Amino acid sequence: MMLLPMTASAESIKIGYLYYNLDINNRTASVAENNYGYGYTGEVVIPETVTYDGTDYMVTSIGPSAFFGDSKLSSITIPNSIITIEDNAFCGCSGLTTVTIPNSVTSIGVLAFSQCINLSSIIIPNSINFIGNDAFKGTIWYNNKPDGLVY
Numbered sequence: 122m123m124l125l126p127m128t129a130s131a132e133s134i135k136i137g138y139l140y141y142n143l144d145i146n147n148r149t150a151s152v153a154e155n156n157y158g159y160g161y162t163g164e165v166v167i168p169e170t171v172t173y174d175g176t177d178y179m180v181t182s183i184g185p186s187a188f189f190g191d192s193k194l195s196s197i198t199i200p201n202s203i204i205t206i207e208d209n210a211f212c213g214c215s216g217l218t219t220v221t222i223p224n225s226v227t228s229i230g231v232l233a234f235s236q237c238i239n240l241s242s243i244i245i246p247n248s249i250n251f252i253g254n255d256a257f258k259g260t261i262w263y264n265n266k267p268d269g270l271v272y
Contacts, residue, residue: 136171143178150178151207152187160191169202183210185230192216201225206233208253215239224248229256241265 133140133153138161140153150171155161165188170177182205188194190213197211201223208230211217219242220234226246231253234240240260257263 134173136173137168139165139167141171141173141178141180142184143173145176148176148178149181151182151184152180153184154186154189155191160193161188162191162193162195164196164198165194166198167200167203169200181205182207185209186212188214190214199223199226204228206230208232209235212236218242220244222246222249227251229253232256232258235259 133142133156140155141150142153143150152167167180167183170179180200180202183199183203185207186209188211189209192213192215194214195216197217197220199222203223203226205228206222206226210230210233212232212234213236215236215238217237217240220240221244224246225248227248228251229249233253233256235255235257236259238259238261241262243257243262
């Protein structure tokens with residue numbers, strides 16, 4: 122029998138103004154895609170922990186397509202609890218202009234910031250040991266690199 126992480130629900134759970142997938146066994150949470158017909162706008166602050174049903178969960182990842190296409194998202198605060206920014210997490214967030222990735226992050230997925238066309242400033246820490254294909258493609262920051270992204 123294969124054991125899979127249990128989640129609190131088959132669907133993402135809204136806590137505050139963000140949606141999460143919860144791993145009950147590890148008490149961790151991943152910011153989940155908002156599948157409810159509207160995107161995030163303005164400034165978004167991801168908390169280090171969330172509480173659901175009396176249990177605290179450490180927010181350790183920004184899940185696949187979590188903010189995909191949210192063109193009115195103007196800024197994102199990523200906490201030091203985040204380890205992974207998954208595939209397509211911010212793809213198409215044309216309102217983003219700057220992103221600071223904390224030292225806790227070790228992995229940035231495929232197309233994670235792709236087509237964030239106004240993204241001109243990105244701070245990438247030395248803690249990163251994986252950057253997926255085209256993670257920054259179509260950003261001002263990437264396009265201004267004379268030889269592409271060097272890491």
